[in-house]
Amino acid sequence: MNTKNNLCESIRHCAYQHGFDLCHFSRPEISGKDRKALDNWVGSNMHADMAWMAEESRLERRKEPNSMMDDVQTVISLAMRHAPPPYSLEHANNASNKGIIASYAHGVDYHDVMKKRLKALARDLDKLLGEHEQRVYVDTAPVLEHALAASAGLGWQGKHTLTIHRQQGSWMMLGELFTSANIPVDNPSNEHCGSCTACMDVCPTKAIVAPYVVDANLCISYLTIEYKGFIPYELRPLMGNHIYGCDDCQAICPWNNKAKTPDTDLLTPRGENILPELAMLLHLDEQDFRERFRKSPVKRTGRAAFLRNVCIAMGNSGDIEFTPLLLKALYDGEHLIRGHAIWALSVLHRLHHIDGFIEKLIELKKKEENNDVLKEIKAILSPK
Secondary structure (H helix, E strand, O other): OOOHHHHHHHHHHHHHHOOOOEEEEEOOOOOHHHHHHHHHHHHOOOOOOOHHHHOHHHHHHHHOHHHOOOOOOEEEEEEEEOOOOOOOHHHHHHOOOEOEEOHHHOOOOHHHHHHHHHHHHHHHHHHHHOOOOEEEEOOOOOOOHHHHHHHOOOOEEOOOOOEEEOOOEOOEEEEEEEEOOOOOOOOOOOOOOOOOOHHHHHOOOOOEEEOOEEOOOOOHHHHHHHOOOOOOHHHHHHHOOEEEOOOHHHHOOHHHHOOOOOOOOOOOOOHHHOOOEHHHHHOOOHHHHHHHOOOOHHHHHOHHHHHHHHHHHHHHHOOHHHHHHHHHHOOOOOHHHHHHHHHHHHHHHHHHOOOOHHHHHHHHHHHOOOHHHHHHHHHHHOOO
């Protein structure tokens, strides 16, 4: 049996064998500072329409990790790195005929990869420690993963609210293993952002409203992934060509300049998801979408919301060549796509003048039954 002196190293070695890059230990506790920050964030409605974040029972569980499992003694925080974008921030933002997909979504769904590896690690820990109670979590449970990672010494929570490691940077996904085993804990991380505000300055929508505070209502990652409604008018031009998530705050972070790309990316990035052609994406019907993003986290967003994002990117491109595709999208069965295709065409019309566009809107207005789409049409035909 391992002594306390080498127990942690034995567990870390086991975690590394299962593909994790970092493995640290803490007690199932959340600091008063983090509890207060969560209450303030929810109280300010910065969780947007993610109602589950404000549910009282789930809110309390986030603040009390020991409620996640009976007799939990230790939280093992683990990180699995992924490859950063293989292009510069400037190049991606200037590739207006292509869409930006967040780098963690270039390959397979990290939820599936990490959960499988966490469960395998848990089985090995039963052999190492003797059978004991364990639970594994990847993102979907009411767990304050970044706060726990910081208290475990895995990394500190940057001003963009993501976890940063001095050597590994922030291109990583987190997972947790709650265990009834009493494992020695690590010292908490210290913050190393200093006076730097690069992430706050680069954010296209200024969603980082204060250091360590992100307003989901403004965040492109939330808007393009979680939100299923009509994107607010004032935010559409600011989204540029982001169609699934946003890496800008990480891409600009100085700590990521020092981080080496992992030798193996367990998320196996696919080239077709790296700056894909917008025109190719708007062609996708439901079956094509499911096949194109099979095993990808993009599939979770759904075709309607994803192609909504593609329409916005086409409008922001200013490229008149997208007109025929957008005109076809006016007749899509999904109102979310129709409505944003109208907006995109209105942007291109202001820049280039599309013959017959206004007449087509008048025709569509007579047939359209969805109130949100009618609102898009009226905003163009009867501007205030």
